[in-house]
Amino acid sequence: MLVENTDDIMEGLGLNFPGMEKNDTFIEKEFSPMSDSEKRVYEILGEYPLHIDEIKVKGNFKTGDLSGTLTKMELKGIVKQLPGKMFVR
Numbered sequence: 001m002l003v004e005n006t007d008d009i010m011e012g013l014g015l016n017f018p019g020m021e022k023n024d025t026f027i028e029k030e031f032s033p034m035s036d037s038e039k040r041v042y043e044i045l046g047e048y049p050l051h052i053d054e055i056k057v058k059g060n061f062k063t064g065d066l067s068g069t070l071t072k073m074e075l076k077g078i079v080k081q082l083p084g085k086m087f088v089r
Helices: 006-012 036-044 052-059 063-076
Strands: 080-082 086-088
Touching: 036 052, 036 063, 052 063, 052 086, 063 080
Parallel strands: none
Antiparallel strands: 080 086
């Protein structure tokens, strides 16, 4: 895939949605207050997808706690789950 700008990267990752404003600048979203565990997950995640097992190891999480935290964050729109239990901001 030819990449000319950030929109191309977002599209390649499946992160461009209908009605989403397209531009070449990254704008930090404002989210509802996050719990301590959500903040830890947010800091671990970046622009590149990470597998849930990598997040677990990096954050020293229990599996059940991490799954619950990621689900809450998905519902808030903070993270997105990709195929294969991969997560991205």
